[in-house]
Amino acid sequence: MDDKARKLAGIKQKEKTPMPEQEAKVRAHNFKEVPYGYTAEMAIEEAWRCTQCKNQPCVAGCPVEIDIPGFIAAIQQGDFREGINIIKRTNALPAVCGRVCPQEEQCEKFCIRGIKGEPVAIGRLERFAADWEAEQGEADLPEIAPSNGKKVAVIGAGPGGMTCGGDLVAMGYDVTVFEAFHASGGVLRYGIPEFRLPKDIVSRETDYLARMGVKFEYNMVVGNVLTIEEMREQGFEAFFVATGAGLPWFMNLKGEGLNGVYSANEFLTRANLMKAYDPKNYDTPTWVGSKTAVVGGGNVAMDSARTAMRLGSEHVYIVYRRALEQMPARNEEIHHAQQEGIEFLLLQNPLEILDNGEGWVGGMRCIRMELGEPDASGRRRPVPIEGSEFILEVDGVVIAIGNGANPLFIDATPGLKVNKWGNILADDKGRTSLEGVFAGGDIVIGAATVIEAMGAGKIAARAIDEYLSGEAGDWSPELGE
Amino acid sequence: MCLRRIPVTHNSGGLSLFEIVKKVVLRHDIKQMDILAPLVARKIKPGQFIMFRVDESGERIPLTMVNHDPEKGTVRIIFQEVGKSTRQLGEMNEGDSVLDFIGPLGKYHKMTGGKHGRIIGVGGGIGIAPLLPKVREFHSDGDEIISIIGARSKDLLILEDEMKAASSELNICTDDGSYGHKGFVTEILKQKLDESTNYDFVLAIGPPIMMKVVRDLVKPYGVPCYVSLNTIMVDGTGMCGSCRVSVGGEVKFACIDGPEMRGEEIDFVEMMSRQTRYVAEEKVSMERYLAKEGK
Numbered sequence: 001m002d003d004k005a006r007k008l009a010g011i012k013q014k015e016k017t018p019m020p021e022q023e024a025k026v027r028a029h030n031f032k033e034v035p036y037g038y039t040a041e042m043a044i045e046e047a048w049r050c051t052q053c054k055n056q057p058c059v060a061g062c063p064v065e066i067d068i069p070g071f072i073a074a075i076q077q078g079d080f081r082e083g084i085n086i087i088k089r090t091n092a093l094p095a096v097c098g099r100v101c102p103q104e105e106q107c108e109k110f111c112i113r114g115i116k117g118e119p120v121a122i123g124r125l126e127r128f129a130a131d132w133e134a135e136q137g138e139a140d141l142p143e144i145a146p147s148n149g150k151k152v153a154v155i156g157a158g159p160g161g162m163t164c165g166g167d168l169v170a171m172g173y174d175v176t177v178f179e180a181f182h183a184s185g186g187v188l189r190y191g192i193p194e195f196r197l198p199k200d201i202v203s204r205e206t207d208y209l210a211r212m213g214v215k216f217e218y219n220m221v222v223g224n225v226l227t228i229e230e231m232r233e234q235g236f237e238a239f240f241v242a243t244g245a246g247l248p249w250f251m252n253l254k255g256e257g258l259n260g261v262y263s264a265n266e267f268l269t270r271a272n273l274m275k276a277y278d279p280k281n282y283d284t285p286t287w288v289g290s291k292t293a294v295v296g297g298g299n300v301a302m303d304s305a306r307t308a309m310r311l312g313s314e315h316v317y318i319v320y321r322r323a324l325e326q327m328p329a330r331n332e333e334i335h336h337a338q339q340e341g342i343e344f345l346l347l348q349n350p351l352e353i354l355d356n357g358e359g360w361v362g363g364m365r366c367i368r369m370e371l372g373e374p375d376a377s378g379r380r381r382p383v384p385i386e387g388s389e390f391i392l393e394v395d396g397v398v399i400a401i402g403n404g405a406n407p408l409f410i411d412a413t414p415g416l417k418v419n420k421w422g423n424i425l426a427d428d429k430g431r432t433s434l435e436g437v438f439a440g441g442d443i444v445i446g447a448a449t450v451i452e453a454m455g456a457g458k459i460a461a462r463a464i465d466e467y468l469s470g471e472a473g474d475w476s477p478e479l480g481e
Numbered sequence: 482m483c484l485r486r487i488p489v490t491h492n493s494g495g496l497s498l499f500e501i502v503k504k505v506v507l508r509h510d511i512k513q514m515d516i517l518a519p520l521v522a523r524k525i526k527p528g529q530f531i532m533f534r535v536d537e538s539g540e541r542i543p544l545t546m547v548n549h550d551p552e553k554g555t556v557r558i559i560f561q562e563v564g565k566s567t568r569q570l571g572e573m574n575e576g577d578s579v580l581d582f583i584g585p586l587g588k589y590h591k592m593t594g595g596k597h598g599r600i601i602g603v604g605g606g607i608g609i610a611p612l613l614p615k616v617r618e619f620h621s622d623g624d625e626i627i628s629i630i631g632a633r634s635k636d637l638l639i640l641e642d643e644m645k646a647a648s649s650e651l652n653i654c655t656d657d658g659s660y661g662h663k664g665f666v667t668e669i670l671k672q673k674l675d676e677s678t679n680y681d682f683v684l685a686i687g688p689p690i691m692m693k694v695v696r697d698l699v700k701p702y703g704v705p706c707y708v709s710l711n712t713i714m715v716d717g718t719g720m721c722g723s724c725r726v727s728v729g730g731e732v733k734f735a736c737i738d739g740p741e742m743r744g745e746e747i748d749f750v751e752m753m754s755r756q757t758r759y760v761a762e763e764k765v766s767m768e769r770y771l772a773k774e775g776k
Contacts, residue, residue, distance in 0.1 A: 180583070180716075180718055181716065182534060182541075182580070182581040182583070190716075190720075218581070219581050219582060219583045220520075221583060221584070221585075221586065221718060224524065224584070224585050224586065225520050225521060225524055225584065225585065226520065246716075246718070246719060246720035247719050247720070248720070248721065248722045250722065250725075250732050252731075252732070256732070257725065257726075257727050257732075257748070257751045257755065258751075258754075259754060259755060259757070259758050262722075262723075263721060263722040263723075265720055265721045265722060266715055266721035266722055266723045269715050269716060269720065269721050270715060270721075274540070274541070274715065275538075279762070279765070279766070280769075281538055282538045283538055283539050283540045283565055283566060283766055284540045284541075284715070285540075285759040285762030285763060285766065286762075287758065287759065287762065359751075359754035359755075359757075406718065406719050406720065406737075407719070407737065408718055408719055408737055
């Protein structure tokens with residue numbers, strides 16, 4: 001087939017080239033990645049669905065500004081090396097983004113192919129390009145500016161911190177990323193499960209940044225072991241605080257302290273960071289009941305439910321107080337969970353977790369809900385239906401209702417202003433109340449997505465460059481309350 | 482104040498990372514180690530803790546600091562071999578290194594505010610180890626500190642000399658009467674409180690049941706009671722909530738709200754139940770380890 005024929009075939013194809021994946025019944029019992037990824041043929045076929053339209057609406061939808069038509073054009077020609085290099089010009093974590101970005105809310109949402117049919121599978125193509133590169137051995141490094149000798153500290157090696165670090169190193173800065181855990185990745189490592197984002201990929205992307213020149217310092221609880229002031233004395237001239245949103249919320253339910261009740265963070269950290277799913281080789285224990293209720297409706301709830309099933313829970317329920325349409329989780333995650341046999345208990349809310357008499361979960365008292373008037377978020381508010389209480393028979397509960405701001409770094413950093421929820425106040429460039437200190441990601445905006453954190457890291461890198469080149473003017477961010 | 486040039490990474494100085502520079506077997510399964518961690522040693526204060534991980538497959542285990550030497554860059558820990566990870570650590574020797582050593586963690590709580598007070602410190606078993614730096618701090622602040630320490634028997638009692646040197650008065654109990662008063666620390670504590678309630682507070686560190694009994698005993702005397710919690714943790718930085726305890730109906734995290742807390746409102750029954758969560762899994766892990774090591 002020549003280009004003309006391929007183009008014609010691509011335009012005729014209304015739907016995305018399907019993604020090959022592990023069969024649901026099989027994958028529900030293993031931790032291997034669910035989608036296998038496109039083959040080279042599939043990627044080229046899908047790439048030709050892109051019409052290379054002039055307006056490039058997809059690019060405006062990408063928080064890290066990838067030249068999407070550019071990399072897709074390279075894939076159309078089978079020049080995968082060029083494709084990945086175009087992506088890496090603005091995105092240091094393509095294998096991650098290709099897997100966990102909510103493309104349907106971003107680049108793909110604006111794709112004109114989505115008007116009559118499905119948008120181009122931009123995320124799958126990005127993943128393909130990144131995985132292709134990994135198979136070729138050592139990745140090409142992007143262009144790196146000569147060293148300017150200026151030291152920048154990034155606090156937190158999650159997606160925001162890693163992006164900021166990568167961008168600054170490419171601009172010639174001397175960047176050290178300080179991480180409290182013993183490993184990089186933040187939520188990519190402790191939160192998102194292996195079957196959705198293999199940890200080898202996080203390690204690979206970290207190695208890539210290290211090859212670019214980013215220094216990683218693990219086991220560093222900044223605030224406690226080193227303060228910003230001490231780091232200034234060490235010659236650091238700017239800081240990017242990207243500590244994430246690590247303080248799990250509980251519901252203040254009776255029985256939440258029972259054995260068998262986890263926060264999603266604990267449940268996932270045990271399984272992912274500490275690899276408790278592999279007890280023959282790792283020491284950190286975990287426990288699942290035979291019937292597990294996961295309370296919440298976000299991606300973290302889906303991850304927790306699918307992890308519980310893989311760890312051997314026979315029945316896993318998502319208990320969500322609103323309806324399916326209001327669920328914040330990505331459609332793809334909801335579908336995968338449903339395919340794997342997760343049962344969705346919608347418009348239901350827990351009231352109490354019951355004791356089995358021995359200090360362990362013996363059931364969960366719930367109430368049915370109906371949708372009332374819209375609330376501040378614009379979603380119809382769930383209202384309890386009087387007299388509709390019932391007991392859900394479960395012996396394990398995972399609370400996945402979100403995270404607040406972790407106070408550890410903030411408490412140790414006098415003068416750093418926060419809002420009433422404890423999130424750091426920062427302006428649109430990430431500037432905080434302390435000169436030279438920038439912040440972004442979940443610690444600023446509350447729990448959001450990986451790509452939003454990466455976008456914040458990118459914005460901060462640019463702002464730090466402006467600041468350290470003396471082009472930024474006075475330090476007078478407008479911070480609000 | 483002119484600060485001495487400080488290292489900015491754990492790797493500075495060309496020294497082996499987190500090396501065990503000194504090991505002392507205090508009692509047959511209670512071991513003391515000085516671990517090289519200059520950044521932590523420079524900052525850690527009484528009542529704060531560290532987490533360690535022996536190797537890539539290891540758990541993250543919290544231990545409260547016993548002593549630290551900012552000049553030598555070492556942090557002293559004392560632990561009893563109760564599970565696989567502590568057993569594995571206990572079998573390591575001077576010159577070996579642990580893979581990860583994280584700290585300081587937890588809040589530093591200057592309980593006395595530096596005034597010359599009267600304090601009772603109660604330590605049980607391995608809990609005497611984290612009590613020691615607190616007692617030393619009170620002592621150097623000029624407080625009067627009456628210490629009551631106990632163990633099951635004489636051969637399990639640790640840090641007697643150190644506690645004696647730092648206390649205004651040291652009382653010793655053993656369950657079996659092999660040394661000191663035969664009976665529990667609470668019996669001596671009750672005598673003291675019956676004689677006088679003129680104390681700023683009681684600080685109790687030991688097994689959960691001991692802290693609960695002390696708390697229940699002290700409450701009616703109207704003397705404030707502090708305890709130090711060592712609940713099961715994963716990250717130690719507030720991220721997971723594994724270490725949570727109910728305090729007056731509110732959820733508190735031992736790692737970032739503690740580990741030291743007022744004891745009055747702690748739900749010790751729930752806390753003690755939560756400490757048993759992984760008993761079965763830990764047993765399997767220990768058996769696997771022993772089989773692998775040919776023991």
